[in-house]
Amino acid sequence: MNKKKFSEATLLLVIFGLFNLFASGHWTVAAATWVAPIFALRYLTVSRERRKFFRFFLVYWITLSIPWYGGTPIFGAAHFIFMAVNTLIAVIPYAVYQWLSPRLWRNGRLPFIATFVFPLAGTALEFLSSSASPIGNFGAVGYSQYGIPVLTQLTAVTGMLGLTFLVSWFPAIVNWAWDNGFEWTRIRAGVAAFAVVLPAVIGYGAARLAVAPEVSSQETVRVASFTLVETHMGDLNTLLAEEGVDAYRQATQSVHAQYLSMTETAVADGANIILWPELAITGVAEDVQATIEQGQALAKEAGVYLAMPAFIVYPDSDRALENKLYVADPDGRIVLEHVKYGGNLLEGTLKGSGEIEVVETPYGNLAGIVCWDTNYPTVVSQVGRQQADILLSPSKEWDGINPMHAEMAVFRAIENGAAVIRQTDEGLSIVVDGYGRTLATGEGLAADGNYLLVDVPTSSPTTLYPVIGDVVGIVATVGLVVLAVYALFASRRQRQDMVETAVAMS
Template sequence: MQTSVDYENPQLQELPGKADRAALSGSRSWLWLGTAAALLLFSNGANTVPLAAWLAPVFMLRFVRWQILKVGLPVAYLLLVAGFTFQFRGMVPIPGVAYYIFLVVWGIPLVLPYIIDRLLSHRLSGLPASLVFPTAWAATEYVLSRGPYGTWGSVAYSQYGNLALLQILSVSGLWGITFLIGWFAAVCNWLWEEGLDSERARGGAWLCAGAIASVMLLGGARMALFPPSSQTVRVASISKRKIEPELSDAVSERLFEGQATSDDMAAIQLWATAMDNDLLSRAEREMQAGAKIVFWGEANAPVLKEDETAFVARGAGMATKYHVYFGMSLGVLNRGRAPSLENKLVLIQPNGQVAWEYNKARPVPGPEAALQVRGDGKLRALDTPYGQVSSIICFDGDFPQLLAQAGALRTDVMLDPSNDWRAIDPWHTQMAS
């Protein structure tokens, strides 16, 4: 009689089956989602922590890859929209229901890189697979930059202050930084999936780390070896302040609706004159103090169209008297015309001549765009003792394709009068710088 003896390996009994491993991974994916959610709050916008911008997509990508499509992608979409809402609270000037419609639409490009990675990365392997997510993310942000909101929301802005890293902007634009952050996330997931024992994953990690380190080292070397050596010039930027009598909202509404009465126009002229006189007085004080370039904030000087010529002439007289370059940022009010507002910068030379009138090329979508005359989008440049001077206005600075003209003009000094509200201060200034 034959007998058989079964030998049992207790370790084999402890190994979960394929279904159990899938369930375990699925349950853990919610932990990765919670970690991503916490990091997303600080990965961009008002309360940015630069490191959080690198770590948040690591865990979000982990969640999306390990969850089933019909669960992972909708949840990721909702979380990214919620994260954006917190990051940029108060920064989107769209009122009422239209704001929520904007969020629904804006969420599509936020989740799109994750969708592309989820659908394509598993069809590839190794290094090519790790490049799907960063390429999709950088490409999505590039396409968005050509839309009505420019580069708003780009993760690259989260790295403000890291001057060594930011030197890559001169080569790749914002999208080089976006690519590096996305590649870091993809490579971390590659290591996570294959383990540290995988020679292939370790090689990819070393390649990614080497690329980031090289960018940082070369950027640092550029600053150390080629520091700014040009002369400096004293510039004064002046913002409007509340001046009595203030203009009521009702009068403003009737003006822009083309229904202003004669009494309204008298009130508007009285208010504009008080504002303009205050700005001229403060500009003159800065000129007397030695400023060689003086300009006001965006549309800070309200002026009726019929009064514009005389007002500019007053500024030209000051520029001649003190031998300065004077940027008069005007909000020119046109009665009976739609759109009714010219948002412009008039640059006066020391000889009193007008160098140019630049109208804002990119009004903010919404009420502002409906009111303003749109400029032609062509930058002007003036050769001065302080270098080539050019100008844009506020939101124009969020469109790289517009600003690319400054490089072609070899601009040294860019005047950017702005009129930011508290929610985007200092975020918008950091974006511009």
């Protein structure tokens, strides 16, 4: 019997590992995210090994580290150490399930309420960890569902955490049914509950998309965005160190001139809002300021809004690097100045306040953030609360997070009902409307097609998430605590009943 159980447990663990390779990271398959935890939960239920959790951790660690290699800014052995820490966090919901579910057994059966342990633990963990994480909610469960619009529309109501709960509840339901031998009379009510919730979510998403107005029927503004040069900070830093500041300034000034020149082309193409990618104006403070002033003059002359991302360095100074976004209006004034608040530990840059400015324009309300800022949905929800219609998000990527990082920005569009213009250096550029519908994409340089000229809606749909915030995470956290207390008291009461029964029988 033990040999049979061991063999069954090992098979379950292997199947989990195979699915988990595709549950996140480079090779994400949406269905794998739903299926992989089924076999993990089943393995932990079936296995009687004392070291089963260690074996589970090893498989989880390996199958998480491989698909995420290159997706973190850490390489070599350090990547696997970093992912070991992430795996320790990721196994917490499984540990909670293993601890609480045995305490919920009643009369030889696992009650339906036990199905909430795993999704509540997973949702609470994601809520708490992403709130304190220096990389935001990068790797959140819901991102795996990109490309399934009828599901991702749920984030307009619940944010990402609603998807996390839904995707995590499914394997818990299956494992519960398995524990009950798939006996229909025992599981039909629970299966029916999930069979109501999932179609309701899909139905909501389908209905929201069905009534969404076509872009062609809305008032729009022409937006141009483009990437002209792949900026490699390592090369520029080497140039500065080896050849000095004059050579560095010459190289960066050349790039600035190219962006100013291409802006004139965008104006000729009828653009009213123009966006450059992150790092477009990289340079010493004096050169950055000069380019911004030229951009202001150009914006005034052409009567356009010009968004200019800047990366300011201070050679021979201890002053922190600055990663900022400046937006000049048709009067030539800087009406928006945003300091990047996300990913600062990775860059060593000055951390912004996290306050997002929204500017009223003839083309709707305009907001702007920079790249990694989009990984913080709670912060970005300011965009929805201030009823921004267009969110600018210039970005710089590396191969390992392309295109997943751009795809993450699409969720911010759905959550806040704002069109997102994400122009990227060395990665996918994408323009989506407030429903997450793709309006344009590009990759590489402008000569390769990364020159986007798009008519973007000037009004946005209203969404609930910016109003209620992460209430799903709060409810999940409180719900898990309540369920844990209930399980502990119920378990104690059951033991007392067993003792009293034994005494009475004796």
